[in-house]
Amino acid sequence: MTPYPTWLATAVLVIAAAVPSAYADDSAGPGPAAHNPHLMGDRYQQASAEVRALQLQAYNVATRRLDQLLADHHGSRQPAVVLDLDETVLDNSPYEAASVLDGFSFPKHWDQWVDAAEAPLIPGARAFLRHADARGVAIFYVSNRSAKQEAATIANLKRDGLPQVSTQSVQLKGPSKKQRRDAIAQHYDILLLVGDTLHDFDAEFAGTSLASQRAAVMRMRHAFGNRFIVLPNASYGNWTKATLHAWQPPAKPAANTAPRKQAPAPHAAN
Numbered sequence: 001m002t003p004y005p006t007w008l009a010t011a012v013l014v015i016a017a018a019v020p021s022a023y024a025d026d027s028a029g030p031g032p033a034a035h036n037p038h039l040m041g042d043r044y045q046q047a048s049a050e051v052r053a054l055q056l057q058a059y060n061v062a063t064r065r066l067d068q069l070l071a072d073h074h075g076s077r078q079p080a081v082v083l084d085l086d087e088t089v090l091d092n093s094p095y096e097a098a099s100v101l102d103g104f105s106f107p108k109h110w111d112q113w114v115d116a117a118e119a120p121l122i123p124g125a126r127a128f129l130r131h132a133d134a135r136g137v138a139i140f141y142v143s144n145r146s147a148k149q150e151a152a153t154i155a156n157l158k159r160d161g162l163p164q165v166s167t168q169s170v171q172l173k174g175p176s177k178k179q180r181r182d183a184i185a186q187h188y189d190i191l192l193l194v195g196d197t198l199h200d201f202d203a204e205f206a207g208t209s210l211a212s213q214r215a216a217v218m219r220m221r222h223a224f225g226n227r228f229i230v231l232p233n234a235s236y237g238n239w240t241k242a243t244l245h246a247w248q249p250p251a252k253p254a255a256n257t258a259p260r261k262q263a264p265a266p267h268a269a270n
């Protein structure tokens with residue numbers, strides 16, 4: 001005999017079904033979310049204190065480098081910074097968490113998320129951008145969000161209190177990122193690029209294999225932390241289906257025929 005009446009068990013089930021899944025259980029215990037390949041990356045991206053520290057570190061470096069580059073800037077053209085948006089300025093981890101917990105994949109619901117214009121800011125972004133603005137630096141937001149998302153994206157950036165947000169500064173998908181950067185560079189001196197994906201920095205990283213990207217990173221090693229400021233993004237990228245190269249543990253302990261050294265005898269008390 002159950003200690004609870006049947007109607008109570010039914011009521012609990014109905015209430016549980018009515019709770020939005022994002023609030024119902026974010027522990028990703030046994031269930032579909034626990035097997036989602038994005039779970040650990042999304043958890044690291046949204047919840048880890050280390051990612052927050054890395055984001056602040058990136059913008060601290062960006063601020064220091066901008067001041068150094070401005071001190072060395074003697075051209076007649078206005079200096080500029082170019083930033084990506086998603087996972088660089090805007091934090092889409094609530095959307096990523098919903099996709100894991102509710103079991104859907106990008107691009108499902110992406111337009112609704114963008115149209116809501118509720119993406120919070122990446123820590124450090126606003127302070128850096130206000131600093132750049134105060135120092136007379138032109139700011140360009142170069143993102144591969146679609147052109148139809150322009151109004152919502154501008155609303156999101158303005159709601160978050162960012163400077164120099166306009167239809168001129170927010171440049172969404174159409175021309176490639178390289179073409180947009182080149183167009184900006186015709187009129188401005190681009191001092192810094194800030195992004196979470198390598199094609200935010202150089203076209204050499206666009207549409208190439210991971211091996212080529214990794215080799216190019218090594219060739220451009222001196223640019224990182226100097227002209228290129230990289231933000232962490234553990235949620236998505238072209239690495240998500242990469243093959244892992246595993247160490248093979250030996251089938252049995254390696255034979256070691258050398259006799260163990262005898263432990264030295266304890267010193268005799270003199």
Ligand SMILES: [Mg+2]
Pocket residue numbers: 084085086087088195196197
């Ligand atoms: Mg991005």
